[in-house]
Amino acid sequence: MNLTFSSNLKQFRDSFLWHSFKNDKVAIVSVVVFLTFACTAILAPVISPYDPYDLVILDIMDSEIPPVWSEEGEERFLLGTDSQGRDMLSAIFYGMRTSLLIGLCAVILQATLGIIFGLLAGYVGGKVDSFLMRVADIQLSFSTMMVAIIMLAIFQASFGTERYNDLAIFMLIMVIGIAEWPQYARTVRASVLAEQEKEYIDAARVLGFSSIRIMFRHILPNTLSPVLVISTVQVANAIMSEAALSFLGLGMPVTQPSLGSLISSGFEFIFSGSWWITVIPGVVLIVLVLVINLLGDWLRDVLNPKLYKG
């Protein structure tokens, strides 16, 4: 056990991936920043000084205290408080948790749907292929934002705001997840078509393996590197979409804030000078998305040089 682990580690150390990572400062910084954010998000309940979901501890007298480095700041609240006296630092930790959770789950859903439809389209071909790709074309021609806004708006109007708020997190994952599957389906289909021509697939067919087994055990693993590349960009996009939807009031409620709803709740207060309620979560969101995008760029160069130049 230990031995295989250390040999795996050695193999990884010799790999091209590790080598190009070591020599790319942007990639190292991005990974460090992203891991810090991810750990903060996972450990949010442990490390945040207050529980932003707990309405009992909110004290309206604490509202709109600026961050600690400005003159009226208090040490209890490092990054200040929002209009209801919620500690911004804890709210941002929890918000990051919600944003990352929604982003990752939405991308997992997109990838699952896209991989299944892409494999089917590429492997079965014929009518199935042209039907699925036509659907994908049509869906891509409507922008994700449009589809998401309209669907969520209709859900909200038909459920009523109270019940909608309880379901918001699932709704966001569903809508963002379903709206973007064609991205994956197209990529997977293209690589299936390329893989299918190769001899090992013929060999598998001759051996009498079932189509399902060939699709998932043999073709799928060879299509995964482009899937990994688009996944990073898609996570960034999903987080941005979630933030935009929450900002419009169609996403997470302020009682269970995501980064988008924190920014939204602070928006009306920038006119009265309380900039930190909006600006700090905004900066966190931008850095998070930028870091993921930079990582995506780097992965694209390393894993698939052809994709980049093609």
Next chain:
Amino acid sequence: MATFLFRRLWQAIVVMFIISILSFAIQDNLGDPLREMVGQSVSEAEREELRDKMGLNDPFLTQYLRFAKNALQGDLGTSYFFKEPALDVILKKMPATIELVICATLIIVFFSVPMGVYAAIHPRSFVSKLIMGISIAGISVPVFLTAIGLIYLFAIELGMMPSFGRGDTSPLLGMWESGFTSWDGIHHLILPSFTLASIMLPLFIRLIRSEMMDVLQSDYIKFARARGLKLNRIYYLHAFKNTMLPVITVGGVQIGTMVAYTILTETIFQWPGMGFLFLEAVNRVDTPLIVAYLIIVGAIFVVTNTIVDLIYGLVNPTVNLFHSSK
């Protein structure tokens, strides 16, 4: 050509059909038209009778056909809130949205073309690296944060720009209320259109740069250089023409996306256009207005996409117009 045209139009019709079914399903399930009309004070028996008379108890298909027939004649129902035909309400707000989209498109063209071309011609210069760096950062900034940043800087800190509304409008050529006619109207347009433009600007800069770089590698450009033509002539006449083809087709599709983002931009700047109207309609559960917006925006998407595809088919010889492409 006729086959291609036919197939594309047929697809457009199918999509519009699906949109109309979805819209109708929404109208059918969201809110109760009877309660909006008569309120709570009418007895159950009278309600039932009214339902029958209005055809609300008819089978789904009959109701849908009636809805489709009315919709084709331009009758999309009456807004509960405005007490006016929903189509009229939306058409009245449409010029504001269209002006915003036009301004944003102009900004995109004026900035992305010179920047993209410059970055392609001088890939190693400091300015190009700066342009590309800014465009990567720009992709990572959500549009509402751009808007908040612009409002904070120009409206609150510097007090140079108005932060909401359209300002003075007056009829332009007697057709619609326009903000282009007065300085105040244009002044109000600046921040929202830059916000809307900021979504697409990085994308277009990157696209133009990579297309132009591809073109500059091609044989006919090398030949033009070898013949000793002036560099400016090669860049701006020969290379630029071929760069713009794919850019225009991508741009056409993005107009639809811009319409989607007007919802966000208009909400932040309280711009009295269709997008702002739509969110208000959602909050008021004004079903006819929601449905009318869906159909109109769906039609905008379908029409722009169809036109873009047709243009692409016409100008790009590799798309085969005569046989079913596979």
